[in-house]
Amino acid sequence: MAQLICENLSLGYDGREIVSDLSFQIDEGDYLCIVGENGSGKSTLMKTILGLHEPVRGRIIMDGGTKQTDIGYLPQQTLLQRDFPASVWEIVLSGCQNSSGLNPFYSREQKARARKNIEKMGLNELSKRCYRELSGGQQQRVLLARALCAAGKILLLDEPVSGLDPKVTEEMYRIISDLNKEDGMTIIMISHDVSAAVKYADKILHIGKRIFFGKTADYLGDEISRGFTAPRGSEGA
Ligand SMILES: Nc1ncnc2c1ncn2[C@@H]1O[C@H](COP(=O)(O)OP(=O)(O)O)[C@@H](O)[C@H]1O
Ligand SMILES: [Mg+2]
Numbered sequence: 001m002a003q004l005i006c007e008n009l010s011l012g013y014d015g016r017e018i019v020s021d022l023s024f025q026i027d028e029g030d031y032l033c034i035v036g037e038n039g040s041g042k043s044t045l046m047k048t049i050l051g052l053h054e055p056v057r058g059r060i061i062m063d064g065g066t067k068q069t070d071i072g073y074l075p076q077q078t079l080l081q082r083d084f085p086a087s088v089w090e091i092v093l094s095g096c097q098n099s100s101g102l103n104p105f106y107s108r109e110q111k112a113r114a115r116k117n118i119e120k121m122g123l124n125e126l127s128k129r130c131y132r133e134l135s136g137g138q139q140q141r142v143l144l145a146r147a148l149c150a151a152g153k154i155l156l157l158d159e160p161v162s163g164l165d166p167k168v169t170e171e172m173y174r175i176i177s178d179l180n181k182e183d184g185m186t187i188i189m190i191s192h193d194v195s196a197a198v199k200y201a202d203k204i205l206h207i208g209k210r211i212f213f214g215k216t217a218d219y220l221g222d223e224i225s226r227g228f229t230a231p232r233g234s235e236g237a
Contacts, residue, residue: 004026004186008023011056032205034188048060085130086130088118123141157176198216203215
């Protein structure tokens with residue numbers, strides 16, 4: 001069933017168009033990877049889906065009872081954010097803000113949700129620790145737990161493994177895959193690692209001079225995927 005439909009979207013800033021005439025549909029339980037060169041507008045597209053940025057043209061339709069507040073978001077990390085002076089518990093709990101409206105206090109239900117996601121991400125032992133003292137991989141799990149507090153149905157992840165070592169990267173991909181397969185969470189992930197994108201995602205959106213949207217297998221058979229990055233396993237072939 002369709003969950004999110006983007007219709008003839010054009011995106012840009014201050015009259016400068018970055019992405020033109022983008023149309024695609026995301027169904028419940030999809031795992032979509034968004035790939036494309038740096039600066040092609042991937043993060044802008046995510047912000048537009050979240051309602052943080054207005055499209056120049058076109059529209060986004062939420063279907064199947066999905067609301068913008070059902071979307072969890074893990075933003076692209078900056079060095080400054082890695083130094084954030086708050087505890088793991090405070091950061092995860094702040095993910096519940098979406099559902100509290102103007103009420104400045106967290107309800108019992110919201111605190112229970114934060115606890116559940118801390119446990120789910122294996123962070124029980126770290127919940128009182130300060131975020132900035134954690135390793136890169138631990139920090140990403142904290143941000144994922146935070147995003148899960150908001151995510152009823154859809155999780156948007158902007159380069160969730162950038163800066164992580166290969167072992168932690170694999171672990172992160174496994175967690176994301178489990179959320180998709182076991183919990184039925186719809187995943188929309190921006191990735192600069194095309195080999196991982198084609199390994200895990202069932203659909204690919206490639207934005208840039210040409211746009212591709214479709215099944216991963218069709219992407220691999222399309223011109224557009226060639227010359228971008230060789231899929232894993234094809235090195236030296
Ligand atoms: N707030 C902003 N104001 C003006 N230009 C922006 C802003 N954010 C991003 N851009 C520009 O829009 C283009 C796309 O950026 P972005 O969506 O971050 O690309 P990507 O995530 O694919 O690397 C880039 O040229 C970038 O410099
Ligand atoms: Mg980006």
